Amino acid sequence: MEICRWRKRPPLLLFLVLILSLPLFLSVSRLYQNPQIQVELERSRPKKSDHLVLGPAAGLGLPNRLQCQGLKAINKLHSLKSNQDVQIGDRVSFVIVYTVYNNSYGSNLARMDDKLADIVTVGSNFYNKVERSMAILNAFIDFIQVSMPNSNVILLTDPSSKFTLRRSQATTLAIPGDYSRGNLMLQRIKSYIAFLETQIQEHPKSSRSSSHYIFTDSDIAVVDDLGHIFHKYPDFHVALTFRNNKNQPLNSGFIAVRGTPDGLHKAKIFLEEVVDAYSSKFMQASRMLGDQLALAWVVKSHLPSSLKKFNRHEAFSGELNGVSVLFLPCAVYNWTPPEGAGQFHGMPLDVQVVHFKGSRKRLMLEAWNMYNSTSNLPNMLCLILKSGRTKYDF
Structure with missing residues (x-):
């Protein structure tokens, strides 16, 4: 009871x-x-900048650094373009992995508030998540067409990824795999290997293929002709970019491969070892840094002497398990505008590639808009230099 x-x-x-x-x-x-x-x-609520914030141009008075007066460059860039470097029949193709998530915008009224909050503006343009990703991709292609008009772009993509790209310089190649966000960095290397396999099959006997390849992220601006790499350094199979960073000395956003049968085969062997290291040792960092940690592990395993050279700014070569690897300084071939506070020595005059990592992607679109309206590359680089420390909401 x-x-x-x-x-x-x-x-x-x-x-x-x-x-x-x-x-x-x-x-x-x-x-x-x-x-x-x-x-x-x-x-x-804390909010990142939604417009360009210009500060002082770092590197003032330093030799071999870009000097700016306002948004005007007052010294000349050291371009590596040379008619003597260009050989008829040589081409450089850029290869990226690109996929689209949540491509069903507008299908769910219950999420309308989230979608509106996700809209960002750059200049006079409005972008949602999918549109801003496509805008970055188009700017990537635009910069290549300015600096290397004879080059084309190959997009390796998930067969189920739906997007429209109306660019005559770009083609897509569907490669099956796991392109989920948590696995994308590992899948990217696997897609590179699958692409190399197709090229090996297409060029089994010829002494060279019709193109060399540069595997990159899509958030880079190529600001000079990179074809000289394959002529200035004729013996490498794979080229990587290095920086003075103890834990992550190699950046995976730029990998050059010589387009000969031997170069393609050796690059495949190298990347397969990177995948093995990634899968066995670095899956806990699979979403972001696993690929760079795996790259560093493979290089350090075969070339421990390279560690002393990563704090320099000079290219050097080494052999890893029969693969000839060229190491190029990030300061020239993979330069990134510093984000937030910190040591910053300006932009090298011989910069070839600008990498807009993370929240710098808004700056990439702003930079292209400026170049598109002025056709002045040095002044555009001053814009990047003076805006580099700001964290943009993109």
């Missing part, structure tokens, strides 16, 4: 809880119905 009386009490307790909680519910409701309070809440 006591148990039965205890079971009858919860409805009364629940009623009391609701009565006591009603003032709280009403106050929260009034809070979100008050536009002024909503505005204050929005203002109180």
Whole structure:
């Protein structure tokens, strides 16, 4: 009987809880119905810059660094273009892995508020997530066409990824695999290997193929002709970019491969070893850094002497398990505008590639817009240099 009386009490307790909680519910409701309070809440939230913020140009007075007066470059860039470097029949193709997530924008009215909040503006253009990704891709292609008009872009993509790219210089190649966000960096290397296999099959006997290849991220701006790499350094199979970073000395956003049968085969062997190291040792960092950690592990395993050279700014070569690897300084071939505070020595005059990692992607679109309106590359680089420390919301 006591148990039965205890079971009858919860409805009364629940009623009391609701009565006591009603003032709280009403106050929260009034809070979100008050536009002024909503505005204050929005203002109180930390927000990254949604427009360019220009600061002083780093590297002022340093030799061999870009010097800017406002947005005007006051010294000349050291271009590595040379008619003597260009050989008829040589081409350089850029290869990227590209896929689109959540391509069903507008299909769910319940998520409309999220979509509106996700819209960003760059200049006079408005972008949602899919559109900004496509805008970055188009800017990537545009920069290549300015600096290397004879080059083309090959997009390795998930067969189920749906997007439209109307560019005569770009083609897509569907390669099956796991392109989920958590596996994308590993899949990227696997897609590179699958692509190399197709090229090996197409050029089994010829002494050279019709093109060399540079595997890159899509958030880079090529600002000079990179074809000279394959002539200035004629013996490498694979080229990587290095920086003075103890844990991540190699950046996977730029990998050059010589387009000969031997070069393609050796590059495949090298990347397969990177995949093995990635899968066995670095899957805990699979979403972001696994590929770079695996690259560094493979290089350090075969070339421990390279560690002393990563703090220099000079290209050097080494052999890894029969693969000739060229190491190029990031400062020239993979330069990144520093983000936030920190040591910053300016932009080298011989910079070839600018890499807009992370939240710098807005700056990439702003830079292209400026070049597109002025056709002045040095001044555009001043814009990048003076904006590099700002964290942009993109």
